[in-house]
Amino acid sequence: MSVNYQGQVAIVTGAGAGLGRSHALALAARGAKVVVNDLGAKDGALSAGSLAVVAEIEAAGGEAIANGANVADMAQVETLVAQTIEQWGRVDILVNNAGILRDKSFGNMPIEDFQLVVNVHLMGSVNCTKAVWAIMKEQGYGRIVMTTSSSGLYGNFGQANYGAAKMGVAGLMNTLCIEGEKYDIKVNCLSPTANTAMTENLIGDQRVLDMMTVDSVTAGLLALVAKESPNRAILGCGAGGYARAVIKETDGIYLSPEQQTPENILAKWDQIEDESNSQELKAGWMQTNKYVAKAAAFLGIDLAAK
Incomplete structure (x- = not known):
């Protein structure tokens, strides 16, 4: 070339x-x-x-x-x-x-x-x-x-x-x-x-x-x-x-509504910054989809069936 x-x-x-x-x-x-x-x-x-x-x-x-x-x-x-x-x-x-x-x-x-x-x-x-x-x-x-x-x-x-x-x-x-x-x-x-x-x-x-x-x-x-x-x-x-x-985002964690406190976020900081499953997100909606998927999994909702 x-x-x-x-x-x-x-x-x-x-x-x-x-x-x-x-x-x-x-x-x-x-x-x-x-x-x-x-x-x-x-x-x-x-x-x-x-x-x-x-x-x-x-x-x-x-x-x-x-x-x-x-x-x-x-x-x-x-x-x-x-x-x-x-x-x-x-x-x-x-x-x-x-x-x-x-x-x-x-x-x-x-x-x-x-x-x-x-x-x-x-x-x-x-x-x-x-x-x-x-x-x-x-x-x-x-x-x-x-x-x-x-x-x-x-x-x-x-x-x-x-x-x-x-x-x-x-x-x-x-x-x-x-x-x-x-x-x-x-x-x-x-x-x-x-x-x-x-x-x-x-x-x-x-x-x-x-x-x-x-x-x-x-x-x-x-x-x-x-x-x-x-x-x-x-x-x-x-x-x-x-x-x-490359800007990557860690896989992160999910906290249920009653767990969503600054204390719990700081207590789980090692998991939040764990880079083992990090990925490059190529558009803002990909981050939204990731977080929604975590919440759906916690609730037992199959998003693929929608």
């Missing part, structure tokens, strides 16, 4: 440097026409980074245009998508990559810094996805990637704002992959670890940093936007490692 994007149009946000730049160049190298979005010094202005990436793509024989939209501003995002449609007539791939950091312990974090990070990472992904959603439904095809993070999936000191936003995009994926499936719109998450401006101060050993290439992460991104991509996957990538992060 050979992955290519001939005839496809991709939008990559935050593509003037780092991971976004790597994603844009790799998509173009495999045939995609690429919109290189990057926020300029002023809203809507073209950044030097976006222009440089477009020049690189064109020098290699590809097609690209630069765009300076602020992803947190829906009006600017709509203009970005309109520009794309005017230029190439379709949008096949959206890579929600744009992001910022405002790290500080939660107690010392100004609420404005929390809101700003959520606006860029979560609402930026919402805005861009909303702006292409109807287009992808109409054409019967789309591949969308949200950029999540281990800070959201697992937590990281000083990143309550970033972690909340990054877990938010995973929740966004969980619903959109269901709503888009019948239109062949697949939605996945990339959870990257790479040596970029965001991480270079966190890891001291240069030998390790040298292994944490943006190219190793971009390989995972390319898989998630391929025609043969999975759906509803959180793919961790970094330093050549690739793994799927």
